[in-house]
Amino acid sequence: MLDTDLAVIYGVSTKALNQAVKRNVTRFPADFMFQLTEVEKVEVVTNCDHLARIKFSPHLPYAFSSTARSCWPTS
Numbered sequence: 001m002l003d004t005d006l007a008v009i010y011g012v013s014t015k016a017l018n019q020a021v022k023r024n025v026t027r028f029p030a031d032f033m034f035q036l037t038e039v040e041k042v043e044v045v046t047n048c049d050h051l052a053r054i055k056f057s058p059h060l061p062y063a064f065s066s067t068a069r070s071c072w073p074t075s
Helices: 003-010 014-023 038-047 049-054 066-071
Strands: 033-035 062-064
Touching: 003 014, 003 049, 003 062, 038 049
Parallel strands: none
Antiparallel strands: 033 062
16 A cells, blocks of 8 residues: 555545654554655556556655554544
8 A cells, every 4th residue: 555545544644644653663664665666667557547646756655564554543
C-alpha cells in the first residue's frame, strides 16, 4: 500500500502522514516501509489507475508492508 492510499484512509495529507512516520521511525520494524524507485513508480502508476494523481509528482512514494499497516492506530 502506498503512502497516498494510507493518507486517504486516515483522512490526512500524504505530506502529514510521511512527516509523522519520519518523526516516529524508531517505533517501527526495519521492513516497515521503503521508498519506490522512479522505475517502480512509473510501473505502479501505469498499472493502477487510481494512482494517476501521483504521475507527475516530483516525490517518490513510500510503500508500506502489511505489517506496517497493522501498526497504525485506528480511530
